[in-house]
Amino acid sequence: YIALYDEVEDEVCFEIVVDKGKFLDKFTQKPSQEAGITGWIIHSKKTLLIRDFDKEKENLPVKARVIGEASKSLLAIPLLFNDKVIGVMSLQSYKPNTFNKRDKNLLSTVAGQVTMAIENAKLHDETFKKLNESSLLNEVIIAGTSTTEFNELIDRLIEPLKRNLSFATFNIYLIDERTKDLKVATTHGYDVEEINKLNLKVGKGITGWVAKTGKPIIVPDVSKDKRYIKGNPDIRSEMCVPLKVKDKVIGGFGYRGYKT
Numbered sequence: 001y002i003a004l005y006d007e008v009e010d011e012v013c014f015e016i017v018v019d020k021g022k023f024l025d026k027f028t029q030k031p032s033q034e035a036g037i038t039g040w041i042i043h044s045k046k047t048l049l050i051r052d053f054d055k056e057k058e059n060l061p062v063k064a065r066v067i068g069e070a071s072k073s074l075l076a077i078p079l080l081f082n083d084k085v086i087g088v089m090s091l092q093s094y095k096p097n098t099f100n101k102r103d104k105n106l107l108s109t110v111a112g113q114v115t116m117a118i119e120n121a122k123l124h125d126e127t128f129k130k131l132n133e134s135s136l137l138n139e140v141i142i143a144g145t146s147t148t149e150f151n152e153l154i155d156r157l158i159e160p161l162k163r164n165l166s167f168a169t170f171n172i173y174l175i176d177e178r179t180k181d182l183k184v185a186t187t188h189g190y191d192v193e194e195i196n197k198l199n200l201k202v203g204k205g206i207t208g209w210v211a212k213t214g215k216p217i218i219v220p221d222v223s224k225d226k227r228y229i230k231g232n233p234d235i236r237s238e239m240c241v242p243l244k245v246k247d248k249v250i251g252g253f254g255y256r257g258y259k260t
Contacts, residue, residue, distance in 0.1 A: 052096035216241035
């Protein structure tokens with residue numbers, strides 16, 4: 001499922017719920033720190049991996065609420081933007097030992113994409129309407145969980161984002177631990193050689209700032225941001241979020257648009 005958290009109302013809306021291949025009706029509930037994994041994720045801002053409920057239930061940080069058939073394994077990740085939880089993304093299975101650390105890393109990548117889609121939707125009225133209809137989230141989650149191959153995953157994620165969001169370029173950067181350079185892992189709408197000429201590093205430019213601080217950022221007008229390194233003169237706005245494994249930043253996602 002994908003659940004969105006309304007901090008003002010202190011409510012969680014389960015926007016997308018899929019069980020045994022079927023989409024269920026959305027519903028809303030109050031999050032609880034004492035009972036319910038979703039509430040615990042929201043308040044703790046922590047990822048939870050449960051390989052076998054039966055073997056781990058006595059040592060879980062929170063008591064799980066069971067609705068319908070009980071799951072045997074679970075992977076749940078907070079959707080974080082500017083260190084605020086805006087929702088929760090969770091995969092569950094009726095079989096034990098379904099998920100591992102590799103799945104955790106993969107879901108973290110997908111969660112970053114979902115978070116960007118949500119935040120971008122809030123900034124654009126047209127996309128916000130699509131968010132209300134859950135169409136964009138549906139496409140992203142289905143695309144993002146349909147493969148475990150990194151390159152294929154990125155290609156599938158880009159397609160629904162290109163159709164629904166207005167961006168000119170999309171880049172994924174990975175940090176070279178030895179040199180602290182930001183290396184382009186994949187790009188759309190940009191020439192890799194042109195990006196490399198910018199000599200992006202951790203702490204340099206908007207992307208470098210995100211890589212250094214581990215915080216996402218939206219820059220409505222790059223001409224007013226001193227951190228921006230000019231590459232394409234037609235770019236007017238930028239959104240960048242960190243790519244993390246556990247609490248370690250390993251790279252970043254960058255979107256750029258022709259409009260402010």
